[in-house]
Amino acid sequence: MTPGRLFGRSLSLALLLIGALAILLPFIWMVSLAFKPQDEIFTATIQLLPSRIEWSNFTKALTETDVPRYLLNGVIVVVGILAFQILFAVPCAFALAHRRFAGRTLIFGLVLAALLVPFHVTAIPIFLGFAQIGILNTYWALILPFVPTAFGIFLFRQFLAQVPSELFDAARVDGLSETAIVWRIAFPLAMPAATAFAIFSITAHWNDLFWPLIATTDSDLATPPRGILFFRDEESGDDVGPLMAAAALITAPLVIAFLLAQRKFTRGLAAGGLKG
Amino acid sequence: MTSQAVLELRDVTRRFGASTVLDAVNVTVRDGSFTALLGASGCGKSTTLRIMAGLDRPTEGEVLLSGENVADKTAYERNIAMVFQSYALYPHLTVFQNIALPLTMRHLNAFSRVPGLGRLAPGSATARELITKKVTETADILSLADLLHRKPNSLSGGQKQRVALGRALVRDPVMFLLDEPLSNLDARLRVKMRSELVSLHKRTDRPFVYVTHDQVEAMAMADQIIVMIKGKVAQAGSPRDLYDRPADKEVAAFIGTNSINFFEPDDGLGQMNGYPVNALIGIRPEHLAPAAGGHFGARLETAEFLGSETVLGLRTERGKEILAIAPGDYPVPAPGSEVRLGVSPERLHLFDRQSGKRLNAEHAR
Incomplete structure (x- = not known):
């Protein structure tokens, strides 16, 4: 390797490292604090590694607070949202990609237009509507607004449009109903897209603070990020160790899930036509 | 040629928007016959086949199956099997599951089809045994027995072709429709599959309708050739008729090596x-x-x-x-x-x- 190229490589590597550090620093600091004993958290010197691993922060977060409840709520809401999203988005996408009907282009145009509308715009009307029918402060209030997903329909449609229609004709000849074709043929084929979509959906709704803050006041329904707020209020901020332990617990499922599905995730994105 | 007509198209016209793809097409497919629909690409032969299968509906005209108008029946209700040009195998299913799918849909109800749980449904065990037996028999006929657990992606073109045939064969349909089934194979395999198709036709004794643009294939296999030109039936007859007495100059130009x-x-x-x-x-x-x-x-x-x-x-x-x-x-x-x-x-x-x-x-x- 010539000195010039070596320099170029080192420079880009250094820049990447700095960028990664800047992004990861709060996260690393959180993990570090979660493992530090109480007396080491507020010291004048910066000490990344604790002198001893302090598990009591985690025990406290898991036993003396509602963090397990928040985690459970998070799972219920996220799984509920994802299940309903797929239940509706896949048949819609199949119809848009492989069925001919009047207004198909228009409807697909509307789906694309809906992609451009941020959720915050519709949040207030939805809040008012939910207040009218009295389902605020329920799991449904947390799940229903996200069930119709323009992004999901778009992603699945782009994926299914690439599947040759002969395959679905063959399924019709074999005696599958349109519903059976969607779930037995189209959905298994769209698995890479579904994985990518699941990661998007789970990340967005696990981390969502905006809507739970509006739709629920009951701490028993709090999703993890909402729960952290309750936690901080109650503990008046001086118990940073367990707070950080709770935060680490809440982010861990996503990090682990992403690491497990990383390969499928990127493949699904490529196949979904978002890349290249 | 006195055998009974299994399928008839009467004055079938199909329009897509302003363009007329089929113009008053009349076709009769007789019991036990091997009919070739021959024509250049875009002449409407594939559309004719899709109308026969029930995947497409004629704009005008009737489709009769054993004398009965089947305009409103789906492909499955007509019990017509179709083999597609691209084979259209389900990539996520094994060869066994591919061949078994038509039977699964016929013999198992919605609950019994649920993976795992469905095995508990009453009667599903006998149905599953029947399916396994039929799939194994079909696989033996097509020498696919060693490939049953493989996925389509790991098969060669000829093997995929056989699986597609197996999926059609296993249902015991009233007739077979084949849409350019050999066009994706190399020349030598094509000649081999040609004779396999003919012997399969003899074995099943069901009418075959075979779409092709290759007059050699049509001449070699069919006992009735229907030449289609620009959405119309230019001539229908035996290979010898078409060769000896072409009805017009376009048919004459099409037939013959x-x-x-x-x-x-x-x-x-x-x-x-x-x-x-x-x-x-x-x-x-x-x-x-x-x-x-x-x-x-x-x-x-x-x-x-x-x-x-x-x-x-x-x-x-x-x-x-x-x-x-x-x-x-x-x-x-x-x-x-x-x-x-x-x-x-x-x-x-x-x-x-x-x-x-x-x-x-x-x-x-």
């Missing part, structure tokens, strides 16, 4: 006595052979020796290019030399110059 020579009246054949002056004369290259006392002469330009025969490219004195076929032992003269060509009168095809329709001159047999 070496394309037929057409002579306008002023192309130098006009001196042949007794034919309508205005007729277009068609002579197949294989009926045009060098003969000492031939009807007319042409200068030799090219000669392709193929072993059993030699294909001669010639040019008449009026500048018209023609093809003739000489026996393999014909001593090819030097290029540029004059060759006398002879043809027996009954091998001439006469067509109307305007309409292109066959003229039945009394001397043409």
Whole structure:
């Protein structure tokens, strides 16, 4: 390797490292604090590694607070949202990609237009509507607004449009109903897209603070990020160790899930036509 | 040809928007027949097949299956099997599951089809046994027994083709529709699969309808060929009919390995006595052979020796290019030399110059 190229490589590597550090620093600091004993958290010197691993922060977060409840709520809401999203988005996408009907282009145009509308715009009307029918402060209030997903329909449609229609004709000849074709043929084929979509959906709704803050006041329904707020209020901020332990617990499922599905995730994105 | 008509298309027309893809097509498929739908791409033969299958609906006209109008019936209700050009195997299912799917849909109800849980449904065990038995039998016929656990992606083209046939065969359908099933195979495999298809046809004794653009395939396998040109049936008949008595010049040009020579009246054949002056004369290259006392002469330009025969490219004195076929032992003269060509009168095809329709001159047999 010539000195010039070596320099170029080192420079880009250094820049990447700095960028990664800047992004990861709060996260690393959180993990570090979660493992530090109480007396080491507020010291004048910066000490990344604790002198001893302090598990009591985690025990406290898991036993003396509602963090397990928040985690459970998070799972219920996220799984509920994802299940309903797929239940509706896949048949819609199949119809848009492989069925001919009047207004198909228009409807697909509307789906694309809906992609451009941020959720915050519709949040207030939805809040008012939910207040009218009295389902605020329920799991449904947390799940229903996200069930119709323009992004999901778009992603699945782009994926299914690439599947040759002969395959679905063959399924019709074999005696599958349109519903059976969607779930037995189209959905298994769209698995890479579904994985990518699941990661998007789970990340967005696990981390969502905006809507739970509006739709629920009951701490028993709090999703993890909402729960952290309750936690901080109650503990008046001086118990940073367990707070950080709770935060680490809440982010861990996503990090682990992403690491497990990383390969499928990127493949699904490529196949979904978002890349290249 | 007295056997019963299994499927009939009566004046079937199909329009997509403003364009008419099929124009009053009449087709009869008889019991036990092997029908080839032959035509260039875009002539409507695949649309005809899709209408037969019930995947597409005619804009006008009737589809009769065993005498009954099946316009509103789905492909499955008609119990017609179809093999697609791309094979259309389900990539996420094994060969066994691919072949079993039509039976799964027929013999198991929605609950029994649920993976795992469905095994608890009453009666599902016997149904599953039946399915396994039928799939195994079909796989044996098509020599797929060793491949049953494989996924389609790991199969060769010929094997995929067999799986697609197996999926059609396992249902015991009333008829088979095949949409250019051999076009994705290499030349040698194609010839092999051709004879396999013919023996499969004999074995099942069900009518086959076979779409192809390759007249050799159609001639080799079918007992009825339907030539389609621009959305219309140009001619239907046995391979020999089509070869010996093409109904118009386009059919004549389509049928035959070496394309037929057409002579306008002023192309130098006009001196042949007794034919309508205005007729277009068609002579197949294989009926045009060098003969000492031939009807007319042409200068030799090219000669392709193929072993059993030699294909001669010639040019008449009026500048018209023609093809003739000489026996393999014909001593090819030097290029540029004059060759006398002879043809027996009954091998001439006469067509109307305007309409292109066959003229039945009394001397043409």
